[in-house]
Amino acid sequence: MSQATKTAGLLLFPGLTQLDLTGPYEVLANLPGWKVEIVAKQAGPVRTAKGMVIHADQGFDTAPQYDLFAIPGGPGTDDALTDEATVEFVRRQCEGAENVFGICTGSLLIGATGLLRGRRAGSHWAARHLLARFGAEVRDERMTKDGKFYTAGGVTSGIDMALRVVADIAGEEAAQQIQLQIEYDPEPPFRSGTPFTAAPHILARARAAGEARRPIREAAVEAAAARLASGTPG
C-alpha cells in the first residue's frame, strides 16, 4: 500500500506567477501522506510570467480528482479566464475536491466557475474587487475561508494560507513542523506589503505599472462573467 493516501493538485498555465504556485507547493509537498502534482492543459513544460519554465506532471485528460485543488494566479489568468477547457477543468476539480485553495488572482478562475457566488473570497489587492463580478462577497484581507474555499491575497500570501490549509487538514502540529522546516519566521525589510501600509507614492507607482493590463483583465473578467450568466460556464 502506498504511503501517499491523499493528493493535492496545483494548476499551472502560461503566464502564471510562479511564486503563487511554488510557495504553496513547498508547504504541501512537505506534508506526510500527501502526494503533490502539478497539472496543466498538457503535461510537460509551461512558461510562467517572468520566463521560468516549470513542468506539469499531468494534463487535464490524465489528472485524477484531487483531494485538494489549488489555483494560482498571475498575468496569465486573463487568458485562462476565457479558455473554456481551463474553466471547465477548474469547475470539475473544485466541485469534486474536499478543499479548494485559490492564490492571488487564481480566485478569479474559481469565480468564473460560479462556485464563489454568495461566498466570501479574496484575491491580490489590485484585483480583488473583480471577484464581485462573479457574485462573491469581496474581502479586504490576506486570508479568507468560506466552507471548503480558501482564498489568499497576492503571491506570498499563499505561503501563509498553505500553512493554514495544512493545519486544517492534518493538524496544527503538522503545520508547525513544516513552518520550522522552511524556517518561516519572516522579517520583511519594509512595511510595504499592502496598499494600506505602503508609502502613497510607492502605491501610485504600483498602480501605474498595472494600468496597461487593467483593461485586458477587466475585459477577461467581463467575458467570463457573461458566459457564467448565460449558463454556459466552462
Place this chain on the structure above:
Amino acid sequence: MSQATKTAGLLLFPGLTQLDLTGPYEVLANLPGWKVEIVAKQAGPVRTAKGMVIHADQGFDTAPQYDLFAIPGGPGTDDALTDEATVEFVRRQCEGAENVFGICTGSLLIGATGLLRGRRAGSHWAARHLLARFGAEVRDERMTKDGKFYTAGGVTSGIDMALRVVADIAGEEAAQQIQLQIEYDPEPPFRSGTPFTAAPHILARARAAGEARRPIREAAVEAAAARLASGTPG
C-alpha cells in the same frame, strides 16, 4: 540597446529545495533593468527535491558571468558539494560577481569554494554550524551580510533577503514596490519558524526527521572541506 543591463543567475541542481530558488527568483525577476536566468550543469529540465521539474536557461558552459549570483540549497546540496564541476562553477561565478547570495544550505556550497573564510555567514538552522568547517564565522540569524556575500537562513528567508539585496543594488523604493507587488505582508499562523520559537516537541520531531540525512551531509561537508584544505577547490 537592451533594457536589461544587469544579469542575475540562480543555480539549479538535482534535489534542490525549489522554494530556495523560486522565492528569490520572484523578487529579482520583478526588478526593472535586470534579466534573471536559471543555470545548471546542463541547460534543460532538472528535478528538485520534492519532484517539481524546473528548466535551466543556461548550462555551465554557456552561462555568462552574472552580476548577481545566487546559490539555493536543499538535500541535493550534499551531492553538489562533492561535484568538482559545480564547486568550480560556483567559485568562478562568486569571484566575478558583484554580489553573491546564498540561500539556505546554498551557503555551504559557497563555503566549499573557500570564499567564506573569515567571513560572517548563515544557513538553514539545522546546518549553519557546518559553515565553520569552511572557516566561516557562523551567525545564528535570518540574514547575514559580509562584504558582497549575502547569506540567508532556511528556505523562506530567501524572500526577505532578496528584498534586502534589491534595496542595496537598486534602492529601497524598488524593493518596496516589489514587496507591494508580491503582497509580502506575512501573517504566519504559528510562531514555529525557528528553533528558538518552535515548541520543544516540534523541534525534536524536526531534528529526528533530519537525522537520517545528517551523516550524509556531514560526510559531504568533510570531503569538501578536505579538498579545500588540500588546495584543490573545485
